[in-house]
Amino acid sequence: MIIYGTRIVHVKSEQSKSLTCKSCGARGSISYNIFRKHVHFFWIPTFPLFKKGFSQCNNCNEILKPKKMTPQHKREYDRVKSSSKGPIWQFSGLILVVLLASWLSYDHDQISMKEFEYIQTPKRGDVYKYEIEKRNFSTMKVDSVSEDSVFVLPNEYDVNKIMGIHKINKPDNYSDFSFGISKSKLKEMYESGKIFAVIR
Secondary structure (H helix, E strand, O other), X not given: OOOEEEEEEEEEEEEOOOOEOOOOOOEOOEEEEEEEEEEEEOOEEEEEEEEEEEEEEOOOOOEEXXXXXXXXXXXXXXXXXXXXXXXXXXXXXXXXXXXXXXXHHHHHHHHHHHHHHHHHOOOOOOEEEEEEEOOEXXXXXXXXXXXXXXXXEEEOOOEOOHHHHHXXXXXXXXXXXXXXXXXXXXXXXHHHOOEEEEEO
C-alpha cells in the first residue's frame, strides 16, 4: 500500500512598513505570509509543487488572498513570494532517489566488472545464467577448464521468468554429462547478453 499526499509548509512572513490596510487604514500593519506545498510518499517530503499565500492586517485581522489585493499590495505580495526560498528538506525524497540511483549504478558497474573477469578466467563451480530462447532461462555450471575451452554441466530445468531462475540453481538439477564451449564463444555469449549473470 503506497501512502502519499501533500502538505503545506510556512516558508516566510514579512511585514510592510509603508502600505496601508484598505479596511481599517492602519499604516505598516500588513503582513505577507508565504507557504509552499509539497508531495510526500510515506511521509517523506519528495518535491515541492508551488508557493501561495495571503496578506493579513495585524490591526483589524483582515485576510486577503492575492485576487482580492489592490495592485500595490499585489506587487508587494509578489515581491515577498519571489524572494521566499522554501526549505531544502522538501526535496528529501528526490535527493534519496538520486543517491539510491547513483549507488545502484555504481553497484551494477562493480558487478559487471567482476562478471567480465569471471568470464575471462573461468573456474570450476562457476554458474552461468543464460537465455535458452526468448522467455526461457536456465543455468549451466562449470565442471572443468582447459586451455581454450570450458566444460559445463547443463541444468535439466528451465523457467519462463528470469526472476525465478534462482529456484532451479540446485546441485541435483545439473546433468552428469558435460559439454565444451570455447572460451571465445563463452565471451561472445556474455557480451551479446545471452549469458546475463555469473555466480562465483
